[in-house]
Amino acid sequence: MAATRRDDAKKGRETSEAARLSGEAVQTRATVTKRIEAATIQPAVPPPMEPRSVASVRISDETSAALELLLRIEQMARGAADLAELHQVMTNETRKLNRARQIFVISLRERGSFKVVGASGVAVIDSHSTLAGAIGKLVATMAAEKGAADAVEFTLPAFCAADSELALAYPFREMVWLPLLDRHSVPFAGLLLARESIWTKDDIRITRRLTDAYAHAWRELATAKHFASRVRPRIKYGLMVAIAAMVALGVPVPMTALAPAEIVAATPFVVAAPIDAVVDEIAIEPGAAVRKGDVLVRFSDTVLRNRLAVAEREVAVAEARVKQATLLAFSDAKARHELGIAAAELDLKRAERDYAADLMQRSVLRAERDGLAVYADRKSLIGRPVSTGERIMEIADTAHVEVRIDLAAPDAAALEAQSPVKLFLDVDPLRPWSGAVTRSDYRARPSDADVLSFRTFATLERSTRELPRIGLRGTAQVYGASTPLGLYLFRRPLSSARQWLGL
Numbered sequence: 001m002a003a004t005r006r007d008d009a010k011k012g013r014e015t016s017e018a019a020r021l022s023g024e025a026v027q028t029r030a031t032v033t034k035r036i037e038a039a040t041i042q043p044a045v046p047p048p049m050e051p052r053s054v055a056s057v058r059i060s061d062e063t064s065a066a067l068e069l070l071l072r073i074e075q076m077a078r079g080a081a082d083l084a085e086l087h088q089v090m091t092n093e094t095r096k097l098n099r100a101r102q103i104f105v106i107s108l109r110e111r112g113s114f115k116v117v118g119a120s121g122v123a124v125i126d127s128h129s130t131l132a133g134a135i136g137k138l139v140a141t142m143a144a145e146k147g148a149a150d151a152v153e154f155t156l157p158a159f160c161a162a163d164s165e166l167a168l169a170y171p172f173r174e175m176v177w178l179p180l181l182d183r184h185s186v187p188f189a190g191l192l193l194a195r196e197s198i199w200t201k202d203d204i205r206i207t208r209r210l211t212d213a214y215a216h217a218w219r220e221l222a223t224a225k226h227f228a229s230r231v232r233p234r235i236k237y238g239l240m241v242a243i244a245a246m247v248a249l250g251v252p253v254p255m256t257a258l259a260p261a262e263i264v265a266a267t268p269f270v271v272a273a274p275i276d277a278v279v280d281e282i283a284i285e286p287g288a289a290v291r292k293g294d295v296l297v298r299f300s301d302t303v304l305r306n307r308l309a310v311a312e313r314e315v316a317v318a319e320a321r322v323k324q325a326t327l328l329a330f331s332d333a334k335a336r337h338e339l340g341i342a343a344a345e346l347d348l349k350r351a352e353r354d355y356a357a358d359l360m361q362r363s364v365l366r367a368e369r370d371g372l373a374v375y376a377d378r379k380s381l382i383g384r385p386v387s388t389g390e391r392i393m394e395i396a397d398t399a400h401v402e403v404r405i406d407l408a409a410p411d412a413a414a415l416e417a418q419s420p421v422k423l424f425l426d427v428d429p430l431r432p433w434s435g436a437v438t439r440s441d442y443r444a445r446p447s448d449a450d451v452l453s454f455r456t457f458a459t460l461e462r463s464t465r466e467l468p469r470i471g472l473r474g475t476a477q478v479y480g481a482s483t484p485l486g487l488y489l490f491r492r493p494l495s496s497a498r499q500w501l502g503l
Helices: 002-013 016-021 025-041 055-078 083-093 131-144 165-169 201-221 223-246 302-328 333-362 411-414 487-491 491-501
Strands: 103-108 116-120 152-155 172-180 186-194 253-266 269-274 277-282 295-299 364-366 371-374 393-394 399-408 420-425 426-442 452-462 473-484
Touching: 055 083, 055 201, 083 103, 083 116, 083 201, 103 131, 116 131, 116 452, 131 152, 131 165, 131 186, 172 201, 186 201, 201 393, 253 393, 253 411, 253 487, 295 393, 302 333, 399 411, 399 420, 399 426, 399 473, 411 452, 420 452, 487 491
Parallel strands: none
Antiparallel strands: 103 116, 103 186, 152 172, 172 186, 253 399, 253 473, 269 393, 277 295, 295 364, 371 393, 399 452, 420 426, 420 473, 426 452
């Protein structure tokens, strides 16, 4: 009989996982809860022996498996090496008993704020994420209204705005708050459990049993004695490392700074609008090679063409008036007087016609040198009104390029005349280019990334490699004078501290 019972118990333990996930898991948790309550209320007197049927043996085995899981989770909590491991046990192992879909571990700060320090399925929680911030505000509001020392069961959108992102997008609506109490029954942390279905009393009772074990393990890990016992054996090695670090901080190293860089033309030819007009067509693609005389831009010439036609008509009218005045001048003294006025008007109309013809000729913009057309986007230019002198594009000489570096203002300490530069292009980072700083802006101004920077230019050393293409981007490393390693590492914090303290 004893062998038969052991075999039955073994079979029950093998099927405990499937039974826990099936519909009988709810009945098992209820049985576990009743047994826990009976163990805490009734005296430890063995019940009278009664004959058991096969069904009672099966139920007892399922209960034993659930109790074994409960004890194993408690053992894992008390055996956690640190708080991070304990948080993983609290968020992931607890779900095996209460069917929670997501569990948040929330720590109560000294000023009464709540911070999410753990979540189910997440190794490292980002406390600045949207969900973590919303959960922290939710628990803070709940604690202000209901208190954080008692278990609180609620349904979203309780304790948050009905139109908030948490209330609208979070899928698990049924929540329960279970606090972790210290020895004086003051909450210092808690669990926020969420799922789709309503929480039962059995699930809450079993989870509260686990929260007692979690609170005990948390208090033990947070004591100064625990951390002191872990740090004390390493004091000797820590002192050695600290001395080595102090010595290393005095080693001289070159002051360097990293900044975004771009290959630009050294002597570009600026193509500007010769008239006030609207861009009608861009005849070349960005980055295309052009030759002298090629058409670059065509402006809208409707107004100019009509103005030229009107000016030519006015010239014809003025010429006819001059001819008429000339014929009448032989017999009429007044006509001889008007002949000079008609001639002046003819000269004026001819000047207006020549001006209109010149504007008409300028409606087609041609290249004045060979090179590479450099501009941002064709679609952004077509249809845009431009003023006289407004930059449209550049024609760059591919044989003369330089590096434009946007050196941030705090890194200007590494900037000196003829400072060495190393350029790491994004397309070929393993083969850097060497160069030297040639000039830099006197004043800092916002860069393309909206960072206050000094625009610095550097030339590249001659090499057997082909010069990089205009427009390539990368990172430039600018070298300055030597400085101690400590100053190099803590230069920015020291500068910020001096500005804040006013020293």
